[in-house]
Amino acid sequence: MVSEKIELSECFPFIEKELKEEFLLFGELKSIPKGQYVVKQGSYISFLPIILDGLIKMYAEEDEVEFLLYYIHPGHCCILSFNHLFKQEAVRFSAKTEKETKVLCLPISKVQEWFGKYPSFTQIILKDFQRNYEDLLNTTKQMVCYKVEDRLVNYLTKKAKLQNCNMIQMSHQQIAADLGTSREVVSRITKKLQATELLIQHKRYIELKKPLLA
Amino acid sequence: MVSEKIELSECFPFIEKELKEEFLLFGELKSIPKGQYVVKQGSYISFLPIILDGLIKMYAEEDEVEFLLYYIHPGHCCILSFNHLFKQEAVRFSAKTEKETKVLCLPISKVQEWFGKYPSFTQIILKDFQRNYEDLLNTTKQMVCYKVEDRLVNYLTKKAKLQNCNMIQMSHQQIAADLGTSREVVSRITKKLQATELLIQHKRYIELKKPLLA
DNA sequence: ATGTTATAGTGACTTTAGTCACCGTTTTCT
DNA sequence: AGAAAACGGTGACTAAAGTCACTATAACAT
Numbered sequence: 001m002v003s004e005k006i007e008l009s010e011c012f013p014f015i016e017k018e019l020k021e022e023f024l025l026f027g028e029l030k031s032i033p034k035g036q037y038v039v040k041q042g043s044y045i046s047f048l049p050i051i052l053d054g055l056i057k058m059y060a061e062e063d064e065v066e067f068l069l070y071y072i073h074p075g076h077c078c079i080l081s082f083n084h085l086f087k088q089e090a091v092r093f094s095a096k097t098e099k100e101t102k103v104l105c106l107p108i109s110k111v112q113e114w115f116g117k118y119p120s121f122t123q124i125i126l127k128d129f130q131r132n133y134e135d136l137l138n139t140t141k142q143m144v145c146y147k148v149e150d151r152l153v154n155y156l157t158k159k160a161k162l163q164n165c166n167m168i169q170m171s172h173q174q175i176a177a178d179l180g181t182s183r184e185v186v187s188r189i190t191k192k193l194q195a196t197e198l199l200i201q202h203k204r205y206i207e208l209k210k211p212l213l214a
Numbered sequence: 215m216v217s218e219k220i221e222l223s224e225c226f227p228f229i230e231k232e233l234k235e236e237f238l239l240f241g242e243l244k245s246i247p248k249g250q251y252v253v254k255q256g257s258y259i260s261f262l263p264i265i266l267d268g269l270i271k272m273y274a275e276e277d278e279v280e281f282l283l284y285y286i287h288p289g290h291c292c293i294l295s296f297n298h299l300f301k302q303e304a305v306r307f308s309a310k311t312e313k314e315t316k317v318l319c320l321p322i323s324k325v326q327e328w329f330g331k332y333p334s335f336t337q338i339i340l341k342d343f344q345r346n347y348e349d350l351l352n353t354t355k356q357m358v359c360y361k362v363e364d365r366l367v368n369y370l371t372k373k374a375k376l377q378n379c380n381m382i383q384m385s386h387q388q389i390a391a392d393l394g395t396s397r398e399v400v401s402r403i404t405k406k407l408q409a410t411e412l413l414i415q416h417k418r419y420i421e422l423k424k425p426l427l428a
Numbered sequence: 429a430t431g432t433t434a435t436a437g438t439g440a441c442t443t444t445a446g447t448c449a450c451c452g453t454t455t456t457c458t
Numbered sequence: 459a460g461a462a463a464a465c466g467g468t469g470a471c472t473a474a475a476g477t478c479a480c481t482a483t484a485a486c487a488t
Contacts, residue, residue, distance in 0.1 A: 062355040140354040141276040
């Protein structure tokens with residue numbers, strides 16, 4: 001119980017004491033292993049996940065293609081559930097953990113109650129909604145306007161920054177899925193990038209070189 | 215003044231009387247001619263436009279390419295401004311009128327004041343935010359997963375429904391811009407669709423045939 | 429009336445990316 | 459150890475879409 005309190009305070013330094021109490025009273029703390037669904041496209045949910053630690057990947061599936069929308073970091077909550085404060089509808093995208101992730105699941109009924117009642121809560125929700133909207137807009141622009149090569153470079157550098165390490169331990173398969181393309185394409189582009197010395201393809205990981213980390 | 219009141223009541227039948235008074239007191243009613251900017255990407259805004267009549271097109275520009283995000287109809291407000299209830303930042307997309315449009319511009323300061331104070335206002339804002347988010351997600355999926363041909367068909371049928379008329383009075387140039395492609399591509403596809411009798415290309419407009427209107 | 433502009437049609441070409449087939453290596457499992 | 463699965467590399471092909479160049483017509487402006 002103590003550790004949750006600490007984490008909550010770290011992630012949300014500005015929330016009211018009473019709200020924090022309610023969080024701990026009504027929220028269910030879950031630790032989800034890496035690579036597992038938090039929410040699956042097409043399902044119904046009854047809780048709002050707030051991320052205390054770890055990383056969650058939001059992505060959409062459409063017509064067999066699966067592509068990354070954006071990431072959600074500690075201290076933020078998933079838009080998907082806000083989407084469902086009002087409508088009880090099937091969600092239109094999925095969320096998976098990228099690594100071992102601690103989430104606090106707040107029941108929707110309570111969320112509705114708190115919303116408006118606690119100004120700091122309202123702020124958190126709205127800001128996250130906004131952030132997600134902007135992330136999505138950005139992803140859309142990227143998808144529409146840039147070649148796979150550019151998007152891959154962008155993806156890798158972001159990934160490196162995110163994990164604060166220039167070694168990307170992912171298979172071409174996984175990367176391809178995130179970018180909504182195929183493995184062969186990723187293979188070809190990494191090879192090309194290797195020729196221009198922007199990265200090195202090791203056995204189990206990709207090493208980004210300086211020009212990409214600026 | 216009387217007509218605005220009527221329109222407000224039509225568009226927002228559920229708002230409180232006091233809020234309606236405030237709308238009329240602090241809001242500035244504007245009638246914007248067809249094809250004009252409501253908001254331009256990169257600019258700063260200080261008002262929340264609520265649409266009473268007409269139609270507004272939201273689109274993004276990136277790297278010379280300009281593409282349609284979604285439309286905003288009477289009774290709704292533009293997400294872009296909600297985006298700016300919190301942050302004073304340059305907007306990342308543009309809004310233009312598709313036809314003569316009446317908007318009520320609410321000053322941001324008042325919007326912040328009303329938000330929370332009037333439950334119906336909060337509801338309006340949040341629902342619109344959600345709607346816009348979903349529209350954007352939908353657009354993204356379309357862009358990523360479908361061919362230009364499918365998107366064009368989709369675009370035309372939606373357009374026809376929107377204006378309740380199967381004659382689309384747009385140049386290939388304009389259509390291409392909305393879909394983020396080039397004129398030649400639109401020309402070729404319309405010709406192909408004409409061959410399969412899904413539409414007829416007239417001098418100044420495109421006529422959709424029955425199979426597309428089902 | 430005539431020059432200007434906007435519009436649409438079209439062929440040829442290039443680029444980009446997705447698909448298929450197949451290979452060799454590494455990892456994992458039993 | 460040996461089989462199976464995952465991974466990466468590659469060539470050949472195809473499909474989709476963007477670009478360029480040019481034509482013809484219709485609409486508009488002075």
